[in-house]
Amino acid sequence: MEITNKSQDLKLFGLPWDQGRWLLIPLGMSVLLCLGTVYAWSIFRKPLEADLNIGATESLLPYTIALVFFAVTMPVAGFYIPKIGTRKMTVIGGVIVGLGYILSSFAGNIFAMTLTYGAIAGTGVGITYGVPMAVVARWFPDKKGLAVGLTIIGFGLSPLITAPLGRNLIDGYGVRSTLLILGIGFTAIILASATVLKMPPKDWYFSEKSSAKPTSKTAEIYPANMLRTRSFYALWICYTIGTFVGLSAIGISSPVGQEIIKIDPVLAASSVSLFALFNGTSRPLFGWLSDRFPPKLVAIFSYVLILIGCILMLNAGEGQVASYLIAFCLFWFCLGGWLAIAPTATLRFFNPDNYAENYGIVFTAYGVGALLGTLIAGRIRDWFGSYTYAFYPMAFLAILGIIIATFFLKPDRVISE
Template identity: 75%
Template sequence: MVTTHDDSHANAELTLFGRPADQGRWLLIPLGMSILLCLGTVYSWSIFRKPLEGEFNIGATESLLPYTVALVFYAALMPIAGFYIPRIGTRTVTAIGGTIVGLGYILSSFATQIGMMTLTYGVIAGTGVGITYGVPMAVVARWFPDKKGLAVGLTIVGFGLSPLITAPLVNHLIDAYTVRPALRILGIAFILIILAIATTLKLPPQDWFPKRLLATQSTSTPAPTYAASLLKSRSFYGLWICYTIGALVGLSAIGISSPVGEEIINIDPKLAASSVALFALFNGVSRPLFGWLCDRFKPHYIAIASYTLILIACVLMLNAQEGQVATYLIAFCLFWFCLGGWLAMAPTTTLRFFNPDQYAQNYGIVFTAYGVGALLGTLATGQIRDWFGSYTYAFYPMALLAMVGIVVASTMLKRDRLIERP
C-alpha cells in the first residue's frame, strides 16, 4: 500500500502525551529506560549471592546458578517474545513480562534451597526479562525512524546502568530488612512500575514520519527494500557472529573484573569491587554513543573499531604487572565500554539491514547471539582459571576472538548486494 503525502501529513499531526508526536516521542525514551532499569537488576545478583551462600550452605559455583540460568532464559525468550509483540501488542507483552519478572523476585524470597532459587530467579525472573526487554526498543525504533541508533542506544542505557543505580538500593534493602524481604519489595515494585509504564507504550501508525522527514520526502521516492528472508541473508550471519564475539568477550570480562584486579594487580578487594561502578558507567555511556555512530557510519567500521579496542585491552592485561592499577582500570573500562557498544550496535544494525516493521522478530533472533556469548563466556573463564591457575590466560582467546571479529566484520557485516523486495 502506498501512502499519499496527505496521509503521511495527517500521521505527523498525531499527539503523544498531549504534545505533537515529534515532541512527545522523546518521553518514550526515559519511560523505556525505567523499564530496563528494573530488568537490569538481574545483573545485581552478586549482592544477593554472598548472604545466600551462607544461608543455603553452598559454594561459589552453586550460588552462580540462578544468575547463569537467568541469562540463558532471558536470551532464549527474546526471539519468542519478538514474534508475539506485533500479534498481541506492546502493552500486553510488557504487562505479561513485567508481572513474571516481579513474581520471580517475590517467589525467590520464599526459596529454601538453591534449586528452588534457580527456578524462581533463574527461570521465572529470567523469562520475564526476556519477554519484556525488546518492547521498549521496538517502540522507540518505530517512533524514531530518523534517529534509530541514538534512540535505541539511549533507551538501553537503563539496562547497562542498572547495577550502578540499583545495587546501592538493593544493599540498603538487605541491610534494613535482610535478603528475603528485599527480594519481595523489589518484586512488588517492579510489577507496579512496569505495569504503569506499559500503558504508555504504543507503536505509531505504519507510515508515520516526523515532520522534518516529511518536508524532504518525495512521493516518487521508492520505498526501501530489505532482504526477503533474515535466515537466508549473509549479513545476518555476519551480524550474529560479530555479536556473539562481542558478547562473549564482554561478558567474560565482566564476570572476572573483581577477581582479576585482586589476583593479577593485587589491589584491595574493596577497591576492586568499587571499580565496578566506574566500569558500569562506561558500559552505559557507550550505548548511545555507539548507536549514534551507527546512524552515521557503516556498521562494519564501528564493529572493527570495537574489536580494536578489545585487542588493546587484552594486550594491556597480558602485560599487566602487580600494582599497575591504571592499566587494569583502563583495560576493563574498554571491555565494559565495548560490551555496551555491541548492545547498541546489534539492534541498530538489525534496523538498518532488515525490515524495520519486523524488528521485534528479527532482533529476537539476532539476540540469540548474546545468549550463546553469555553461556560460553561465563563457563570459559572459570575453566581457564582452573586449568592454568591464572586469569591472565583468558586474555589470549579474547584477543584471538577480537581478530576473528575484525575479519568477519570486514567481509560479512555488510548489507547484502542482492536485495529482494518483500
C-alpha cells in the first residue's frame, strides 16, 4: 500500500495519522452513546405515565415520533455534512438533541413531550448520527468496515449504559430533572467531541496506484446518478429486509417470551439486555467481515442466521427458553450487523468522497424497515391471535434477501450515461 508524502507528514492529536486516527473511534462512540439513549425510552414511560396521567399507548408516542424524525432527517443531513462541515453539523445536532431533552423536562402534557422529545430530540439525533461514521470512514479507507462497526457500537450498546444511569437519576431526582440533566450532559459531550471530529484533507491517503482507492466504475457515481444503479436498489431492499426483521423482533421480544414461551415477565424484560449486547457487539464483527468478504456473502450470512431464528421460533412452545433466547439473540445480532453492512457496502459500491450523501439515501431503508416492522408485527398479533405467525413473513423475507443478495448485491460494471 503506497502512501503519499502528504500522508506521511499528516498529524492527528499530535500523533502520526495512522496512530492518531484510532482516537476518533472512542470519540465517535461517545457521541453515538448519547444519541442511542433514544432506545432507552422505556425507562421514562412509567414515571411519565404517572406524572402526566396518561396510558401506555400515549407514553409510546414520543419514542415513535423520535424514530420517525431520526429516519427522515438523517438522509437530509447527509447532503449538508460536506457543505457545512463535520464540526458545525455536530454542533448543530448536539444543541438540538440537548434542547429536546431540556425542553422535555418542562413539558406539561404528552403532546408537548412528543414535540420536544420526539420531533426536536429526534431531529438532533438524525442530524448528528451520520457525522462520526462519515469521519472514521474517511480516516480508515483501509479498514472502513471495522472502523465504522466499532464506532456505531456506541449507538447499539447505549441502552446498557444509559438505561441504568437514567433509572438511578429518576430514583434520585425524578423524571423531569433526569431529562434536564441528560440534556445538559449530552450537549456538553457532543459539543466537546465536535471540536476534533474533522475530515482528512481530500486525496490525502494513498497514491493513484493504491489498492484501497475505489476501482470499479460504480465507485465514481455521485448521489444524483446513484439511483440509476442496480446495486443501489439491491442494497436498499436488503437493508430494508434486515431492519424490518430486526426492529420487528425488538418490538416483540418481551411479549413473545411471555405469551409463547410463558417465561416470567421479569426474565423476559431482563433478557432484552442480553439481546442488546448481541446487537452492539455484532457491529464491529460484521464490519470486519464486510472488509474481507464481498457484501453479498456477508448479507447472505445474516439472512441465514435470521432464517435459523425463525425456524426456532416457529417450532418453539411453552418452556422452550433456550430456543427463544437463541432466536432473539440472532435477530438482534443481525440488526446490528446490517447497521455495519449497509454503510460499508455503500463505501465499497460508491464514491467514498460522497459517503455522507450516499449513505443518507441508503439509510431511508432503515426508516421504511422501522415503520413497517413496528406496525406489522403488532397487526399480525391482532389478526391471528399469536406472535408465532409473525415469523412466517420474516422467514420469507430472509429467503428473498438471500436471492436478491446472491444475484444483485454487487457493484455495477456498466453505467448508463
